Amino acid sequence: MASIDQSAPVPLDAEEMRRLRAARLERIGKWVLPLAIMCLAIFLWDRIVVWNEIPHYILPRPVDVLRALIDDRELLFTSLLTTLRITGLSLLLAVVGGVGLAVLFAQSKWVEMSFFPFAIVLQVTPIVAIFPLINIYVDNQTAKLLLCAWIVAFFPILSNTTLGLNSVDRNLRDLFKLNGATRWQELWHLRVPAAMPYFLGGLKIAGGLALIGAVVAEFVAGSAGQSSGLASRIIESGYRLRTARLFAALMLISLTGIVIFMTLTWISHMMLRRWHESALKQER
């Protein structure tokens, strides 16, 4: 792969020098710029509250939010763990269910034709509208939330993996056929690796959706039940005008989302970096 040896004493022309400098600047700017803007935004937020004398229960100062985060850490982190557990479990179930169904669909066009519409119906119906039904049929609070988050998260995995399992080079399929590969061998040695980039793309979307599903489910369930995830903290803080805590909980949710996304992106990169276009560094 083309790597630039910068210590080499090769005299560079002006254009190359400019390109090198631009690349270096971009590397630094990529981190510094968003951070600077973020700091500026927080500073402005603080100033706006102070200048306009906005009461803390309408909009708390950033310092108040930080204080809430520290003072209520026990409460908040227990809630965070609850939300994380629901998110993680539902994502896991979404992977198992989505991949399992996709493999089943890949076995037969007929199965896919028969059942895919149901998956779509499940996907396009807003989860909030289904929840009252789940509330009637399912007793266990955790099971309720899991089911909700799962319904939201499994579809991208199912649809992407199905697409991936079917996007196999026709010649490669002929080659397997020619060599007398069994259905199982074709699935394992050809379809599964070929579907991997698609599956990982679906996983990245599903990771975010699992969190959304977990939070939304808790919102809907929160009014009826005794759940204790971050969403119910938000509702509770809202009722009691503890706006700083509300912000703190909100921040934790965003942060969780970012961490999930970055983790899944990293996993995807590590798995595809040797061969898939999406994971390759751009070469000129």
Place this chain on the structure above:
Amino acid sequence: MKPAGGAPLLIMRAVGKTFSNGVTALDRVDLTLREGDFLSLLGPSGCGKSTALRIIAGLSSPTTGVLDWRGPPLAQTDIGFVFQEPTLMPWASVFDNVWLPLRLKGVSRREATPAIAELLERVHLTGFENAVPRELSGGMKMRVSIARGLVTKPRVLLMDEPFAALDEITRFKLNNDLLELWQDERFTVVFVTHSVFESVFLSNRIVVMAARPGRVFEEVEVDAPYPRDEVFRTSADYAALCRKTSDVLGRAMDAPALTKAGAFDGIH
């Protein structure tokens, strides 16, 4: 060395293929493939040469006619296939790609290693065992593809315009290397191409095909001795053979299309 051609290996009798949309891709092809042949199917696009190859491979079944394989019963490992594209698994290393046909037969990595190492040496890819396809050039990918086609030691190697997408220098080199492999290993080759020059350089028999419907037009014997090398490529013999083949191909392309009933529709 004399041009090859031993006992009949495959006799195709009146083999035809009509697709469900009514298109007749191949019409009553009679062809005898002999042990050790390097037989080229030459013709314009749409003359059914790829269809014929797929039928020989067993990837497609003939609508009419029979394929009569001679000699010991044909096993799956007896046919190697090289596609127009390298058709490698992009996630797998060179070694794993070549190993695939053996792996599907249950041969373990360790058992396969000596044979694969030797084969990779034969196609000049030693040292690239662990590279993935995207790290290779077009010619190297094709070498991997050829190694994969040969790894089961097949009796017949079927090649579907394997070098069409390569640049001329790379193609010449691969032509030479393929001939060398063929002479050493004594497998039979059916080679689909639309290049007169390539077919004359490589084969001992050229079957020129005509289109609409795809059919055998005429066979050209290439009686130049092997080994053939760069000297042959620039010789007067080669030029004469190319001209002769070119003429046949020209006539094949001018040949009137046959109507469904099989009669000539010569009057326009």
